[in-house]
Amino acid sequence: MRQGRRKLWRAVTGLALSGLLGSGLVVAAAASSTAAHDPADSWTVDGPGGSALQAELGLDPSGGLRLAVDSGGAPVLLPGRLGIRTDQHDLTTGLRLVDRQQRTVRESYRTTTGKQLKRSATMREATFTFSGADGARLGVVVRVSDDGVAYRYLLDGQGPVTVTGEASTFELPTDARAWVQPYSPSYETERTETTAGAANAAQPAKCAGATCSFGYPTLFEVGSTYVLLTEADVDGRYSGSHLDHVDGGSGYAVALADDAPVTAQGPLATPWRTAIVGSLDTLVGSTLVDDLAPPSKVEDTSWIRPGVDDWSWLSNGSSPGDFDRQRDFVDYAAQHGLPYTLVDAGWQSSWVPELVRYARARGVDVILWFAWTDLRTQQQRDTWFSTLKDWGVAGVKVDYMDSDAQSTFQWYDAILHDTAKARLMIDFHGATIPRGLQRTWPQVMSVEAVRGEENGQNPTRDIFLAFTRNIVGSMDYTPTWFSRPNRKDSLAHELALPVVYESGWTSLGDNPEGFSAQPVAERYLEQLPTTWDETHLVSGGPGPQPAGDRQAVIARRSGDRWFVGGILAGAGDTMNAPLGFLGKGAYLVETIGDSGGQLRRTVRTVTAEDTLTVPADADGGFVAVACPAAKGRADCDQPVIPAPATSLTLDPASATALPGASTAFDATFVLPQGPALHQVRMTVDRDRLPAGWTAAGADVTAGSLRAGKALDGHWTVTVGTDQPGGEVDVPVVVTYADPAGKKAAPVHVEEVVRVSVPLHGTVYASDLPFLTETNGYGPVERDQSNGEAGGQDGKPLTIGGTVYAKGLGTNAPARVQIDVQGRCTLFEAHVGLDDETGGKGSVTFTVLGDGDRQLAAGGVVRGGQGAAELTADLTGVHTLTLVVGDGGDGKNYDHADWGLARISCAD
Incomplete structure (x- = not known):
């Protein structure tokens, strides 16, 4: 056993462990076990092959578990508590080892997105079984790989199990440098550089008490080694978690979302508590979070196509509601070989099908934004996904989940299953961080969980993200807005972000006019992949360099071309990129950097022995692309071939x-x-x-x-x-x-x-298309009450205890127009406030024909009253308009139902 670790264990456990760990635990390919009488109180799990990592699991005098991690013989994680509590058992103390098994786990798989499409990983795994004071069993699985250590708990009981909390704690030296983010379920707070002990003081606005919560992934520097803490393999069987830290302390304790218990069907394997460990290059290239995740649940991935999209919302928030403006973005994407256009909040069902047809004829696919409340239920998803497939939409961007609760992860499970079934790609916005879901569900193109460009610019944040959030999965940062008013970084810095950051869908934030003003950048973006065969950190780090600035230079390979992105925060400086990642032979390198407020392109021939040296402006950067040099080759371009006009x-x-x-x-x-x-x-x-x-x-x-x-x-x-x-x-x-x-x-x-x-016989308003609709809250609902802000989330239409299978659910003020073609004679409805208002609210109902000609109207209807009958003669009417007023006292509680809403037409 290492002397440094022995001293730490003595300090924490009070045990003299000399000689107990001398032989270590050798993990073999075949499983083996030790007898229950094994006298050791501490065990080691070595990494594979010549790995520098070693995990050490031990029992303290109270029978509590602790886990520590060494790297190259030096402590990285100090002995931190392990254990779990359920509503039936406390498995944090009084434990004794009853069994130990070990094996080597080898993972080999391909992904559709990410920093490395073809993956292979070898991990040494040891499974320890402990008995608690009351005889309950606890399994602890520890895995050690070349790039980190992870552990999870196993509860082997049958039937439901409720976990009330974990003792899981990561212990860091209090003087370790730290890059922390105050916890928010949207993960959109700013990161701060501090120390492990002083993290709370660095965020006084977010840490009012002695304990502060921090979000994953959290980065620490211990000596010359970096540690990135996060979790992996979280789904609806559990909740997400975050880290709680007591001011001045060394421990970062795992806390379940909302401090709420989670209930699952046993046997239960909890998520992996994960530490990515090594140099910054090791962290940037790590796939450990995905390696720990379940294999893909999608067999045929041929329909999944990552790519760049142009996106109008960032430069003009109202533009997604403008059909003509969206056609401009489609035209731009087609001209420059971008495979997608993303239409954000504000699009209209009345014109989306036409836009999709227009785009697909030009070789461009459309992605549509949704609030998650419109896709919350199975009925909503079934209806919308069928419609989207009919329209030809390629995928969805779903927003505003903002929760790590178990119920939200169960919703993630459902929508992931449903999008895979419908062959719709998906981007989660307003979401939790990725925890390996892109391996399990390869149709996931990206995840926000970041304070991105839409929340303002911060060049220092940009550096931090390269070494924290983007390491654990695709990051929807929405970069590259050249024409942004009062832009806080240089043109080259903006151009570099889609290379520095990995995202299966990269949503570019500028508009066609802004891109066209930067033809040098346009040419580069036309060539840009969004999936990679290799990823390497070339230079830089999250902390100030000797010159006082922060830099990140990352190289990513796609086929035989290398794309390099470099960003800088702080004063202008020379950025250096050693080219050792290149293969043998000569390479042609095109470099684009800042020059007097413009972008300047240079070309040279290099080898792997050379270093690319680029002067950068304040908060600047650069990009490069390298390809094998060949006689007569003047650039690294691959031809952009738009779909022809037909x-x-x-x-x-x-x-x-x-x-x-x-x-x-x-x-x-x-x-x-x-x-x-x-x-x-x-x-x-x-x-x-x-x-x-x-x-x-x-x-x-x-x-x-x-x-x-x-x-x-x-x-x-x-x-x-x-x-x-x-x-x-x-x-x-x-x-x-x-x-x-x-x-x-x-x-x-x-x-x-x-x-x-032609309309014929008896028809219902809820079965007919609306010419127009407005509603006081959420959409007008068909055959259900108004519900919440999402569509198709209401309850059965109920007035005065009578349930109506057909009808419209509205919220005042509301107005619905329907084409009745001049073929109908009678409209009938039973109107009133839905019983879900609890007797509150007041509304009026009016029926109009062909404009503002009143056909029928009633007085003020109040909550708790029974349904009133409303009929109107539709003879000769072409446009039927149903209007709900607020009764003169505002729209609160005004869930107004048009029960039945039946129309009689000619046969």
């Missing part, structure tokens, strides 16, 4: 047909100019037709379609006999091989024939 024409583009009737149409697809298209196919997408509809006509294909030659098709569509009135879009789709290359998804060109089915 034309798909439908004749007629609209038709009217009754149930059981048929309508025919022709389709013509033309490439006006340019190289021939290949693997062309034109078809009616029958999978998206309503139930009972059929389409007759053969698909049309062409192995090659040259410019000017038309591809023609003819189909006949028959309306289902049970189809209610309304409009149905019949999609005609042309696909062809993407000219950009074989790995790209086919280009999708789509137009629709809009078939109007």
Whole structure:
């Protein structure tokens, strides 16, 4: 046993452990065990091969567990408490060893995102079984790898188990440098450089009492070794956690979210308490969090495509509600080879399908933003995900979870399962940190959990993030806003962020005009991958360098090209990037740096023996791309090949047909100019037709379609006999091989024939499309009460104890417009305040026709009253408008129901 560690253990446990750990624990490939009478009170778990890491687990005089970690013979983590408490057992003291098993764990897998797509890891694992004072069993699994140490608890009982808390504590020297972040479930607070003991004092506004909570990942420097504390493999069986620290102390204790118990079905394996340990380069390149996570639950990942998107919200928060402005972003993405456009909060269902068709015809896919409350329930997800697939949306950005509670992780489990089933990629915003979920659920492209560009700029924060948050998984920082007013960093610093930070979807924050003003940057961003084969820290660190500044220079390889990003916080300085990461031979290196407030590009030939030296402005940076040098090669560019302009024409583009009737149409697809298209196919997408509809006509294909030659098709569509009135879009789709290359998804060109089915018989307002809708709180709900801010989150419509299976749930003031086509004669509804208001609130109900012509109205209706009948003559009316007023006392509690809401129309 090492002398330094022996002294520490004596100080903490009061035990003289000399000679007990001399032989250590050798972890073999085959399992073995020791008898219960093993006299040792402390055991070591060595890292694999020649690893410098060693974990030491021991019992103190009270029978409490403690874990310490050495690196290269020097203490890194001091002996910290282990143990767990349930509502039935206290497994923090009175423990004795009854069994020990060991094995070598080898992980080999591929990911769809991340700092290294092909992964392999070897970990030594020891499983210790202890008996508590009351006979209950506790398993402790310790894993040691080249890049860290992790442990978890095993509770082997059957049936439900409720964990009330853990004793888990990481102990650091109080003078160890620390980079801490006050805990918030959104992880959007600023990090501070301090020491392990003084962390609370560094955040006085966040730490009012003696104990302060800090979020993962938390970085410490112990001697010459760095330790990054976090957790791995958290899902709905448990909650997330954070670290509690007592002012001046050395311990960082694991605290469950909201200090609330968690209940799971036994047997229970808790999340991994994880310490990534080593040099900064080891930390930056570590995949330990993913190595500890469960394998992928998605077998076919061919539909998962990371990439860069342009995103309008950051530069103009109202732009996602502007269809024309979103087309500008689509056009920019198409022109510059960006595979995605992200449409944030404010988009409208009325025009999104058209935008998606416009984008896909240009080789661009659309990502849509959602508040998580719109996807909270199974019904909401089923409805929305089916709709999104019909529209052709590629993925979703889901926002505002802001919770580490077990119930929220159970929701994560559900939406991850559902997006995988629907083949929708996902980005979690307003979310918790990644804990290995991108290995388990490879459709996760990125996670926010960071104070990103939307929260203002801070060059020092940028440095800290490279050595903390981004180490544990993709980070949705939303970088690169060149035209930002009062920008606090240089152009090159902004350009470097998408390289310094890894994210499967990288959402660029500027607008087309801002990017176009920086053509040197545009050219670089056109080439930028978002997934990597290798990642290395080239130079820099989170603390001030000898010159007084902070730097981070990171190199990432994609294929045979290396992309380098360097950022600096502080005064201008020379940034150095040793090129030892390059392979053998000569490389062409293009470098872009600041020059008099502009970006300047230089090109040179180098080898791995050289060092790239770049002068940087204050809060500046640089980027570079390196590729094997070849005769005549002047740059590292790969060609950007946009999808060509094509034309798909439908004749007629609209038709009217009754149930059981048929309508025919022709389709013509033309490439006006340019190289021939290949693997062309034109078809009616029958999978998206309503139930009972059929389409007759053969698909049309062409192995090659040259410019000017038309591809023609003819189909006949028959309306289902049970189809209610309304409009149905019949999609005609042309696909062809993407000219950009074989790995790209086919280009999708789509137009629709809009078939109007006249209203007939008895129909319900909740089954018809809305021309427009406004609501005092959340969306208007169909066949349920208003609920909360999300869609489809209400309860059964209930007025005066009567439940209505059909109807509309609103909140005053509300207004809904419906096209009744001049074919209907009567509107009937039972109106009132929903019983969920508890007798509170007051509203008015009014029925209008073709503008503001009043057809029916009632007086003020108050909570607790029974339903009132409201009828209106609709003869000759084309637009029906249902209006709810607030009764003159504001909108609180005004959950107004249109029960039944039935419309009688011609047969």
